[in-house]
Amino acid sequence: MRTNRQLDLIIYGATGFTGQLAVEYVHKEYPHIKFALAGRNPAKLAQVRSQICGAESQVPLIVADALHTPETLDEMAVSTKVIANYAGTPFLDKALPVVEACVKHGTCYVDITGEVPFQRVSYDRYHQQAKESGALIVHACGYDSVPSDLGAMLVADAMKERHGCDCQSIEMVGGKSRGGLSGGTLYTALQMILDGKSIPGMAECKARGSYSLDPEGAMGGPDTSDTVSFVSFDNVSQKYVMPFIMAGANAPVVRKTNALMAYRYGKNCSYREVQAVPNWITGFVSLLGLGVFGVLMAIPPTRWLLLKVLPKPGEGPSRTIQETGFFVSEFYAVGDKKGKMPIVRGYVKSGTAGDPGYRATARMSIESALSMALERESCAAGGVLTPASALGMTLVNRLNNIGMELGVVDDAI
Structure with missing residues (x-):
């Protein structure tokens, strides 16, 4: 059924900040594919189409509203092979109906959410049905969590x-980066902190600990945290980290990917992410700054003042920051091999993709x-999967072809 769809792609949430970047990218780089813009406001959709695609553009516009007219989602899902969803902040209430429609009609789906409880609920409700319908549902297809997931793989x-062995551990070390603060990410994180107990999926995630997204029947692993607790010297990367x-x-x-792929990384493989810093003092000052920001956000009066000046959902950095922004992620795998501990180093770099949270995320x-x-x-084939387990080297090759850099260092260190 998917091969006979009218459209290759629908960009849902096309009037949002990242959604518009996605429209711009498709229009410029893939003029041959059949795509449409979708959202709840027809006037705004027409304005985005005119500004990006031209006043005479015939790119179809689809009016669909997940919250108020969910029946429009069925009409949207049956018309395309894939829906790319940018209508979030949060994604939980707005995206689940879109996922349901895609699963029902065997339509593939991607989004850019980093909301772990939403991904938990999506898997629990729709994974088996998606396998049966052939719908491939892949969350976290932006800066969260494509670099991490593909780099670890x-x-x-x-x-x-x-070296012919599994991994004892994998670590992502964040390098230098430049980009704008995401208003959507900020507000979503704030909602999880303030209303966490009432968010569907949150209790299930807490009960599963570090393996909050693992599929049913997974064996878990050695991890009890996702990062370091303080500034320290990392012996594997030979860097100070925070x-x-x-x-x-x-x-x-990443842990879900390992479980979905029959523990291809190793049954006892640990995974964590850290940020590299030049020295201990810089790391301490940076960590202190994050702590102060957290305290100010926790106090209602100062939170109100900060939210007046910080980016709001739908707002993003300037064109200059988008184009000059970048990120570098390094990966260190330590082998689980008796007698020695081989290390393999890899990388994911933004290359020409731009700032991590917006331009690179759209791409x-x-x-x-x-x-x-x-x-x-x-x-x-189908299911609620992860970028690496669903798309693997197909996505790695596509990203390398558009100017990003993903690979493994030739010589093990």
Whole structure:
């Protein structure tokens, strides 16, 4: 049924900040594919189409509203091979109806959420049905958590190829980066902190600990945390490191991938993420700054003042920051081999993709969607999966082809 759809791709939430970047990218780089813009406001959709695609553009517009007219989602889902969803903040209430419609009609789906409870609920409700309908549902297809998920896969596979053993541990070390603060991420994180107990899926995630996204029947593993607790010297990377702020969103995805792929990385493989810093003092000052910010956000009066000046959902950095922004993620896999501990090092770099939270995220998510739309036979059959377990080397190759850099260092260290 998917091969006979009118459209290859629908960009849902096309009027939002990241959604518009996705539209711009598709219009410029993939003019040959059949795509449409979707959202709840027809006037705004028409304005985005005119501004990005031109006043004479015939790109279809689809009015759909997950919260108020969910029946429109069925009409949208049956018309396309893939839906790329940018309508979040949070995704939990707005995206689950879209996932349901896609699963029902065998339509593939991607989004850019880092909301772990939402991903838990999505898997619990729809994984089996998605396997039956052939719908491939892949969350976290932006900066959270494509670099982490693909980087871990690359070094784990290289460990087997080079040294014939599983991994004892994998670590992502965040390097230098530049980009704008995401208003959507900020508000979503704030909601989880303030209303966490009432969020569906939160209790289940807490009960499962570090393996909050693992599939049913998974064996878990040795991890009890996602990052370091303080500034320290890391003996594997030989760098000073501090806690990585997005580890809580990324690490559960990587662990789920390992479980979904029959523990290809290793049954006892640990995973964590850290941020590299030049020295202990810099790390301490940075960590102190994060702590102060957290305290100010926890106090209602200062939180109110901060939210007046911080980016709001739908707002993003300037065009200059988008284009000059970048990120570097390094990966260190330690082999589980008697007598020695081989180390394999890999990397995921933004290359020409731009800042991590917006421009690069739009590209990574669209390339994830096009992996399914244009190379469906090379992707997983169906289910609520992760970027690496669903798309694997297909996505790695597509990202390398558009100017990002993903790979493994030639010589093990």
